[in-house]
Amino acid sequence: MMNTIEIIQESEPNQQTNYRAICGEKQALGRSPGQALDELEQQLTALETNTLIIVQRFLPDGFFPQPQHHKLQRLMNKFHEGQDNQQHLSNEEQNELETLAEAELAAANERAKKLLERVKHQQSSSQENI
DSSP: OOOOEEEEOOOTTSOOEEEEETTTTTEEEEEEHHHHHHHTTTTTOOGGGEEEEEEEEOOSSSSSSSHHHHHHHHHHHHHHHHHHHTOOOOOHHHHHHOHHHHHHHHHHHHHHHHHHHHHHHHHHHHHOOO
């Protein structure tokens, strides 16, 4: 079975940026994506070696604009802080987080489609020049 590691940038105004690496129920913090990944890797077992790593930059763009981005970042931070302190989001916050996460996933899909279109276009342009 393939595992996925997600690396999320967490930052608050006037504070140092940290990165959280997450694989299932396991997670680790670091000052860089690499440090967070190294910390998490120490927690993984031999059975969890087939792993895909996704670095989520969480920057607003045309697919996922600033207001949505800010709400998602705030709720993700609250969710992770709550996990550390054994506290849960309210039902309303949990629903909003899930809705925003689904919207970000749809935005990521659209970004990937756009990237694939660009790659295909570049390939066809390169072949025409040969």
